[in-house]
Amino acid sequence: DRGVGCKSGYNQMHFHNTTNDSLENYHTNSAFYNICSLGPETTVQTRTMDLGLAEDHFSRPMGLIVAPDIEQLKMAIEECKKLILELPEHSERQKDTVVKLIHLRLKLQELKDPGEDEPNxxxxxxxxxxxxxxxxxxxxxxxxxxxxxxxxxxxxxxxxxxxxxxxxxxxxITKPCVRSKVSHQSEFELSICPEIGLDRQDYRCAECRTPISLRGVPSEARQCDYTGQYYCSTCHWNDTAIVPARVIHNWEFESRKVCRSSMRYLALMISRPVLKLKEINPLLFNFVEELVEIRKLRQDILLMKPYFITCKEAMEARLLLQLQDRQHFVENDDMYSLQDLIDISSGRLSCSLTEVHTTFAKHIKLDCERCQAKGFVCELCKEGDILFPFDSHTSVCHDCSAVFHRDCYYDNSTTCPRCARMTERKQDEVPVVKDA
Incomplete structure (x- = not known):
């Protein structure tokens, strides 16, 4: 006899119908009926012993799970909670009962979510x-x-x-994958918190259309600083992220509260070079010195690139792969990602890019004889060391890419000597047509 005060009729019927396949169901049901049949005169200690929770409630019943099993477990949980309140606080018996309550709840969760074989x-x-x-x-x-x-x-x-x-x-699930939005719309919202108002949203969540209000009835309205729209607490968990519009217009990197979909979108877009600062906010370069420094380093790297793609040693050393995490740096000098701007503000990008610039310049000017041979001699003063287009004291002709000392180039009032030679050469190649 497993419990005190068990109904004999129930026990006889249950033992008669119990098989090896449903033995564990019996343990659960028996525990429930033990609790329900306790009289008011039963002591707290007896009720604890009769709870019948020593079985392995993590194991799965072998038989079919039916609705009464879940309902019975719910009632057993309620009885267990009442029992915990009656036991002396911080006593060992109360602690044991709390553990048994946790086991019952896990068992109930397991019955609700069977975890059948699911596709990968x-x-x-x-x-x-x-x-x-x-x-x-x-x-x-x-x-x-x-x-x-x-x-x-x-x-x-x-x-x-x-x-x-x-x-x-x-x-x-009703929310489509954010990555598909990134694939179809790879651009940021560049207006700062473009709020349209709750009335324009019909007082509903901008994503799931749940009724919301600023008073929290029936659900609290939470604004996303990126989209400017309002969302319910299910779609907006008060996550924070750096908002691109505030960075570009105000150079502000304080994290703001955004909805879940905006947070994922910004996380997927953070490394994509989609910001053309010269067009969006060209005045930013007048106020942020770090941006001017980074732009000069990027321009120098673009001037170094032709040396590397024609140098066997540089290709074998894979020097350009040092910028593989920022591939756009070897393609243009005007596109930035949000991560670039964050790293510029923190000073991290300046340090890493200066190190790469030094490595590239060392290969061209010191380590590789082939690259050294592609240097220039100032044709205006014909003095000084070999010049390279990325040197800080040089100027490059916009027409023929010849390199000169900066002072010589600006002091010279005549045209570029190399351009003059090329013009004469073209004139000499033009055939003279004789009159018949």
Missing amino acids: LRILLEHRFSKEKSKSVKQTCDKCSTIIWGLIQTWYTCTGCYYRCHSKCMNL
Whole structure:
């Protein structure tokens, strides 16, 4: 006889119908009926002993799970909670009962989410969901905003935008993958918090259309500093991010509260070179000295690039790959990513780019004889060392790319000697047509 005060009729019927396949269901049901059949005269200690929670509540029942099992577990949990309140505080018996309550709740969660065999890859609304294997990492479901218990729940992560959700929440997802938006619309919102007002949003969340208001009834309205729109607490978790518009117009890098979709979009766009500062805000170079320094270093690197792509030693040493994380630096000098601007503000980019610039210049001017042979001699003064277009004291002819000392070039009132020679050469090549 497993419990005190068990109903004999129930026990006889249950033992008669119990098989090896449903033995564990019996343990759970028996625990529930033990609690329900306790009389008021039963002592607290007896009720603790009769709770019947010593079984392994993490194991899965072999038989089919039916609705009454879940309801019975819920009632058992409520009885267990009442029992905890009746026991002396901080007593060992109360601590043991709390542990048993946790086991019951985990058992209930397991019954709700059976964790059947799920596919490893699921595609939904352009999301590519991959089944997670980690059991110890605690995450939060982006759909229902509750904790994902990896130990007993199946969950997925989108490989594109890192959207996480329970397996049971998959069919409820309405948000498309943010990476698809990045692929179709690779540009930032460049207006600072372009608010349109709650009335223009019909007092509904801009994403899921849940009713919201500033008073928090029925749901709190939270503004995204990136889009300027209002969202519910399910779509806006008060995450913070650096807003590109504030950086470009105000050189401000303070993190602002943004909604979940904006946070993912900014995270995916942060390294994309889509900001052409000379067109968006050319006055920024007049106020931020670091930007002028970075622009000069980038221009020098572009002048060094022709030396490397024609030098066998430089290609074997893969010097240009030192900028593989910022590939746009060897393609142009006017496009910036948001990460570039963040690193410029912190001083990190200036240090790393100066180091790369020094390495490149050392190869061309000191280490490689082939690259040294491609230097220039100032044809205006015909004095001094070999000149290179990226030297700080030189000037380059815009027409023929010849290199001169800066002082010589600006003091010279005549045309570029190399341009003059090229013009004479072209005139000599023009055939003279004789009259018949």
